[in-house]
Amino acid sequence: MIAVERLTVAFGAIYALREVSLRAETGRITAVLGANGAGKTTLLRTISGLVAPQSGTVSLDGRVLTHRRTEDIARLGVGHVPEGRGVIAEFTVEENLRLGAIVARVPLEEGLAQQYETFPVLGQRRKQHAAKLSGGERQMLAMARALIARPSVLLLDEPSLGLAPLVTAQLMATVAELCSTKDLTVILVEQNASSALRIAHHAVVLNVGSVVADAPAEVVAADERLRQYYLGMVE
Amino acid sequence: MDGFLTSRVVTDILGGLTNGAIYGLVALSLVLVWRATRVLNFAQGAMPMFATYLGMGLLSYHWPYWVCVGVSLVAALAIGAVTERVLVRPLYGKPEINPIVVMVGYLIILEAFAAAIWSTTPRSLPAPFSPIDWKLAGRPVGLSPFSLFEIVTALVVMGAIVTLFRFTRLGLQLRASALAPEVSRLLGVRVGRMLTLGWMLSTAVGAVTAILVASNFFTGLTPQLMDGIFAFGFIAAAVGGLDSPVGAVASGIALGVVLQFVGDYLNSNAIILVALGILIVSLMVRPNGLLTRSTARRV
Numbered sequence: 314m315i316a317v318e319r320l321t322v323a324f325g326a327i328y329a330l331r332e333v334s335l336r337a338e339t340g341r342i343t344a345v346l347g348a349n350g351a352g353k354t355t356l357l358r359t360i361s362g363l364v365a366p367q368s369g370t371v372s373l374d375g376r377v378l379t380h381r382r383t384e385d386i387a388r389l390g391v392g393h394v395p396e397g398r399g400v401i402a403e404f405t406v407e408e409n410l411r412l413g414a415i416v417a418r419v420p421l422e423e424g425l426a427q428q429y430e431t432f433p434v435l436g437q438r439r440k441q442h443a444a445k446l447s448g449g450e451r452q453m454l455a456m457a458r459a460l461i462a463r464p465s466v467l468l469l470d471e472p473s474l475g476l477a478p479l480v481t482a483q484l485m486a487t488v489a490e491l492c493s494t495k496d497l498t499v500i501l502v503e504q505n506a507s508s509a510l511r512i513a514h515h516a517v518v519l520n521v522g523s524v525v526a527d528a529p530a531e532v533v534a535a536d537e538r539l540r541q542y543y544l545g546m547v548e
Numbered sequence: 549m550d551g552f553l554t555s556r557v558v559t560d561i562l563g564g565l566t567n568g569a570i571y572g573l574v575a576l577s578l579v580l581v582w583r584a585t586r587v588l589n590f591a592q593g594a595m596p597m598f599a600t601y602l603g604m605g606l607l608s609y610h611w612p613y614w615v616c617v618g619v620s621l622v623a624a625l626a627i628g629a630v631t632e633r634v635l636v637r638p639l640y641g642k643p644e645i646n647p648i649v650v651m652v653g654y655l656i657i658l659e660a661f662a663a664a665i666w667s668t669t670p671r672s673l674p675a676p677f678s679p680i681d682w683k684l685a686g687r688p689v690g691l692s693p694f695s696l697f698e699i700v701t702a703l704v705v706m707g708a709i710v711t712l713f714r715f716t717r718l719g720l721q722l723r724a725s726a727l728a729p730e731v732s733r734l735l736g737v738r739v740g741r742m743l744t745l746g747w748m749l750s751t752a753v754g755a756v757t758a759i760l761v762a763s764n765f766f767t768g769l770t771p772q773l774m775d776g777i778f779a780f781g782f783i784a785a786a787v788g789g790l791d792s793p794v795g796a797v798a799s800g801i802a803l804g805v806v807l808q809f810v811g812d813y814l815n816s817n818a819i820i821l822v823a824l825g826i827l828i829v830s831l832m833v834r835p836n837g838l839l840t841r842s843t844a845r846r847v
């Protein structure tokens with residue numbers, strides 16, 4: 314479980330997050346929703362230690378992550394698929410996966426076989442440079458690269474960005490399945506609220522750095538006010 | 549056949565390969581640092597020079613030759629590590645001119661210190677193999693046991709570096725840290741260590757080069773030992789592509805051969821002019837180097 318307590322992050326005079334608290338339970342998908350600039354990406358980057366908070370803490374199963382180095386947080390089992398996927402285009406598909414497996418405690422071959430089973434298209438294109446992959450394939454590669462390390466937490470930053478609706482739906486189905494079969498704690502940051510709410514158990518809505526809603530996903534999905542003002546979901 | 553092997557052309561090619569191997573090694577050491585940290589290291593000759601003094605100076609105390617070589621390499625690794633941690637690390641993310649100014653200053657300081665400690669008088673190092681050319685039917689071939697040793701050493705070092713980068717877990721992390729530091733950290737790679745390691749490897753490659761150069765009877769070990777060689781290594785790296793270890797080495801060897809012919813058939817004073825001409829033309833035609841694939845970085 315990831316617990317965020319009264320987290321405040323500022324860049325100069327501008328607050329990106331203000332006293333944000335939330336919980337992401339093990340084995341469940343917590344969606345973090347909100348408009349552009351709401352602070353969603355900053356939240357994930359702070360959990361991973363890429364951004365230092367002014368105040369507040371992040372903890373993983375009771376262990377405080379705040380002020381640890383990014384690489385140590387990754388080694389504690391936090392997988393982060395960044396905005397824009399972060400696939401290394403100059404590497405082949407397999408080299409990207411081997412890099413993800415650096416901190417894995419399982420043998421490389423076993424990890425690779427497992428990811429190729431979950432994402433067969435990556436197995437077919439293992440020797441190709443990642444630059445040749447489509448947007449959806451890159452997203453799968455980025456996820457597989459995070460998963461091969463067997464994390465207990467998966468942070469996904471806008472996985473649907475730039476993907477066709479059908480590809481997004483497949484991707485969301487894969488996330489939902491992984492979450493339930495591997496007992497992962499998933500924090501799913503999305504602007505695409507409707508597709509995120511379809512698979513999320515819980516949802517937190519951010520608006521200019523503050524939490525404006527924190528409720529089960531179906532409650533958020535049914536709230537007319539939230540849908541209209543913060544999620545841009547118009548009937 | 550004997551006549552062919554001792555002909556002027558073959559002699560020039562062999563001599564050029566020997567020089568080119570040295571230029572290739574200098575270019576390789578520049579590429580290692582550039583790839584890891586995007587710093588053009590103008591002290592790339594001076595740092596190994598200092599390490600060579602530290603190690604080979606022990607010859608005066610009757611330490612065995614190969615032990616002194618080992619000490620030079622260890623000293624080079626240490627100098628590389630300390631330089632990256634202390635001098636270079638505060639410069640990351642700063643304008644590109646900053647590391648250039650700092651490294652030029654570092655070059656001057658290292659050479660001045662070396663002169664103050666060990667004097668500017670050349671010290672002759674014993675060559676581990678005979679520097680006298682083999683003879684065929686009484687005529688020299690243009691290749692000596694020592695120059696063969698230089699070429700083989702260069703090839704072994706290059707092969708080792710390429711193997712490290714291509715086929716090992718460590719090499720994968722070194723390349724990833726250079727290409728995508730933030731993503732690498734998110735995957736648990738200790739990027740800071742990888743950058744330090746890049747500098748250590750580069751300085752060690754430099755020390756191998758410096759020892760080979762200083763073993764030349766006519767040069768000896770001096771504080772300015774690497775200045776001239778650095779210029780040719782730099783040109784080789786720029787022509788071959790600062791991102792491509794194989795390109796740097798290949799263009800170093802090619803440069804050595806071309807310049808040998810220039811010196812022999814034209815005039816030895818024309819060597820540096822031709823070298824600079826090659827640099828200018830190649831930068832005009834392929835600004836990113838002859839053997840690099842990508843032409844622009846997406847931002």
